[in-house]
Amino acid sequence: MSTPNLTIHQHTGPFPTLSSRQHPALRFLENYVKKINSTSYSNSYLSYYHPRSIFHDATGIDYVGGAVIWKWIQGLFDGEIFSKIEMENKELFVIGGLGGQEEREGGNEMEGEWKIFGESVAHWWVKSTGEKISVPRSMVFRLVKAEDEATGEGVDANGVVVEEVGFEGLQIGEVRVYYDRSLLMGVFRKSEQEKERFGA
Structure with a gap:
């Protein structure tokens, strides 16, 4: 088995920048974050998510399939709840050289390109109260x-x-997110998957 020629790119501080726009993975991330910040998700999920993508949420729920993920995002972030969303970047690390078939959970294979590890502060402005939650x-x-x-x-x-x-030939194949969901208690809607697992 050959060892891939991995590359590592680091970006610290404000995002996007002229420098970040030179990197294909960070251009994709900029485009995706812009869409999430818009609070408008009426377009097809295929611009951003692979049909067989998986989203591992901090609640312990796995959302499987791009269509399912996009429906969940629509219920979570749409303009009925938040008047504004902003992602404040702290640091990003991008690993490249992941080409080839990567076997995923349940034999779910997609051609891997990049991995992005990011730390940020998410800011949400609640439409009904004007409260800002970070x-x-x-x-x-x-x-x-x-x-x-x-x-x-x-x-x-x-x-x-x-x-x-996709965007410039890329989609999201897998996401893992870690944050304290209790800080958004009573603001985020519970998904049907959460209700089934944890109750209403």
Whole structure:
């Protein structure tokens, strides 16, 4: 088994910058963060998430499949709850040289490209009260080669018209997020998966 030629890129402080825009993984992350900050998610998930992606939430719930993840994000962050969202970057490390098939949980294989390890402070402004809530977070993104769904019908699994598959050839294949969810108690909506596992 050959050892991959790994590369490491570090970015500290404000994001994005002219320097961060020189790196393909950080350009993707900038585009994704801009979408999350917009509080508007009516487009297809395929612009950002791989059809077989997995999101490991801090609650212990795993959201499996890009369509499922995007529906969850819509319920969590949409403009009915928050008037503004802002991600304040602290530090990012990007590992490259991960090309080739990476076997994932349950035999779920996608062509890996980059891993991003990030520390940030997420700021949410609650629309109903005007309150600003700030929460430190750590996140790990695995970016993979972009793929469309196999339906060929021009719409995704959520019935949304697909305008773009990936960003510059990349999608999110896997995410892990770590933060203190109790700081958002009563603000974040519980997903159906959380209700099933922990009760309403």
